[in-house]
Amino acid sequence: MTSFDVVDDALIARPSDDIDTANAAALEEELAASLQREPDHLILDLGDVRFIDSAGIGMLIRLGERLRQRRSRLVVVIPQSSPLVRIAEIVDLPAAVPVYPTVADAVAGSASQG
């Protein structure tokens, strides 16, 4: 399940299930489609996600690229306490997609670069 919120000109998506090879492709399509509405930044808040595997990481990188091509932007929120921090480090996720510890940081960060 993914819930959506709009803050300023950013859309905040909050998935809650594990992201893995079983559902990564479906989530990618859901997120890509969600941006066809007005806001042009997608803030993906992974605060409720307890697990992401390499297929999920691959999806984030692909989605970031797709949004760039559409001149919008993907930023990812991973709270400091999240088990996902370690995975993001191992695969060097920030090199591909901007990662912020809080939604507020992400809103400020994406606005400053937007």
Place this chain on the structure above:
Amino acid sequence: MSQEVEVQGSASPGSRLERLQSVADSSLGYLSLEDMLGELLDRIRGALEADTAALLLLDEDRGVLVARAARGLEEEVRQGVQIPLARGFAGRIAAEGQPRIIDDLSTADVVNPILRQRGIRSMVGVPVHVEGRVIGVMHVGSLQRRDFVEEDVTLLQFAADRIALAIDNARLSEQRAVTEVMQRTLLPDALPVIPGLRFSAKYLPAGAGIRMGGDWYDVYPLADGRVTCVVGDVVGRGALAASVMAEIRAALRAYLHEGHEPAQAMELLNNLLVAMGRERCATVAMMQLDLETSEMLAVSAGHPPAVLVTPDGQAHLVEPRHGLLLGIKKDVRFYSHRFRFPVGSVLLLYTDGLIERRDESLDEGLERLAGAALDAARRDEDSFADRVYRALVGQAATDDDIALLAIEWLPLGPSLEMTLEAKPTVLAGLRRTLGRWLGGRGVDEDSTFDITLATSEAAGNSIEHAYGAREGRVSVNAEVDEAEIRVTVADHGRWRDPRPSGRGRGLMMMRGLVDSVEVDRGSGGTSVTLTKRRTGGR
């Protein structure tokens, strides 16, 4: 009219025996049903020196007689003539279950226009019986006016009895085939494989498996790791009950899949049944197990209580606040009842055919059931469902269907062995089970997370690369000792070389999460062994 005179005087003893023999001929039994019907109609027509012979069978659902086979009246079958019950010649024979003679058709009440068009003057007809029920009508007709006599009726009835037997046999084997197909389609052919849980089930249609009943069971694992078990009973028998059962089963799965809680799913299902106007009610027991909290959520719609055997060797009846049967009225509220389902427990769901005996009360039946469940929990041969079934039913023929489903939660031992279907949807369950097991072995949270994710990656690799779209199995074995945690993921395929941007990342993640990753590409398959030291991990 010399023929008329001949016919009336035809009942000489010698010819009577011959006539009887022509109909009784045992070689008829070797013909197919179609050929046998035609041959028998020919013979009865010859034996009674009649011009026409016809067989109509009763369609019980629609209350009409339908022409099934005919001689001299073939158009009756071709046109699919239907005679309403209790009307006309054949209709009355079927309704009253008595033979009938018409001496002169021109003055009689006849529904079927073909009889008149064909110019039939006199007729005799008899009911076709199976076990006291009328299943059809057989009649012969004469173009000349004649008076059929008692002896003609007797001979015709004799032929009708033979036909009844042949048709009943053919119907039985047809119904058995249909029942078998329906059961295979409607009942889960394989119970899900969920590590730590053992399912066993039994389904027995009543009366030697001839009529499909409305009992069913189902196990439905949800994406979040909860497992829903359902047993239900649609009131009534036959194809309609079975089809309502199939609808209920599909609808329940859909509601659960959409994320509805059990009580809510039950409410939606009830409204659906009422709205569809199926005029069939059903009792349903639904139990949802949450492996993470060791809790079971129970909802009942008029279903008998489930039996819970706890690890301390006690049997309890699980009686959630009883909701009304499904399909009776709209907007009924259902309530769920939460109870502990600790490791080592067994839950038994069943339909009333398992315990109902004519000579005892429901309480006595439940007492016997609880005893059988306790006894089954102490034994180990066959499956739990088999043991309970044997104790309560055994060889006795039952007049009601029986469905039973047992869910056992087995303790996880010092090593964990799992065999999983090679499809991506098993990964979430694998992670949860492994996480639960590692936690139970005293492994700290961070190490549990790392090894679980690395295992998920390795298994994902097996599923994606080794098998592709083909079916297969992946086995996962885990061991923990004081020094380290070892997990081996093995398959029977061959890994393709990792793509640089895709699964290469998986291998990178595995290496980052555990201390060693050994990949063994053998001829029989690929195995990956992940090892993580227990102290000073990071």
